[in-house]
Amino acid sequence: MEFFKKYAYVILAVVCVLALGGLFFVTNNSPAGVMDTGQPLIQPREVLAETPEDVPSPEPTPEATPEPAPAMIVVHVIGAVYSPGIIELPQGSRIHHALYLAGGHTNDADLSLINLAAEVHDAMQIRIPAYGDEPFVIADEGPTTDATGLGGAAAITAEGRVNINLANLTELQTLPGIGPAIAQNIIDYREAVGGFGSVDELINVNRIGSTTLENIRELVTID
Secondary structure, eight states: OHHHHHHHHHHHHHHHHHHHHHHHHHHTSSOTTOOOOSSOSSOOOOOOOOOTTTSOOOOOOOOOOOOOOOOEEEEEEEESBSSOEEEEEETTOBHHHHHHHTTOBOTTBOGGGSOTTSBOOTTOEEEEOBTTOOOOOOBOSSOOOOTTSOOSGGGBOTTOOEETTTOOHHHHTTSTTOOHHHHHHHHHHHHHHTSOSSGGGGGGSTTOOHHHHHHHGGGEEOO
C-alpha cells in the first residue's frame, strides 16, 4: 500500500498516457464521423460485361434495285421536219416525241392532219404532212398490198427507204409531198415502162417536179 500511495500520481499519469495513445490510434485509423462496424465501407457490385451476343446487330440497309432501262425502238421520220431520218426512242413513245427528236416541224407542216398523241411502234415510218398533203397514214407492222398487187415488207428497206418499184399506194404516200394522186401517177408510170431504171426517172411522172424529186431523192430507192 505504501508503494501505491507513494507512486499513485505516477501510475495515474501512465494510465492517462496509455488512454490518450489508444484514442489517437483509433481516430487515425477510422474515417472521421464513420463508425467502424467491421464491415467494408463499400459493398462490391458485380458488373456484367456485355458480350457480342448481347449487343443488337444493326439492321442491314437494303440495296436499291436499279430500274431496268426501257426497251428502245427505231422509227423513220420523214416529211415536214428539219432532220428527217432514223430515230431511236424508248418503247411507248408518242409521235410528238419522234417529231422532237427529228428537229421539230418546219413552217409548212400541217399538224392538224396527224395525231401527235398516237403511240409509235418499232420499224414505223412517220410522215409529218405539209399543207396540201393528204391526211397522214401510218406505215408499219408488216406487208400491205393494194390493187397493183405490189407492196409488202420489201417495199421499205432496212434503212427506211421506199422502193418505188415495189411500194403500194399507201407506202408511196409516206414520202413528203406525195399524196394519193401523185402516188397513183407513180404506179401508173412504172407499170407503163416496166419499172423505174433510176430514181431520176421520177421527173417523168406527172406532177412531180424538180423540187419534189430533190425532197424525196434520199428517201427512195429502186433496189
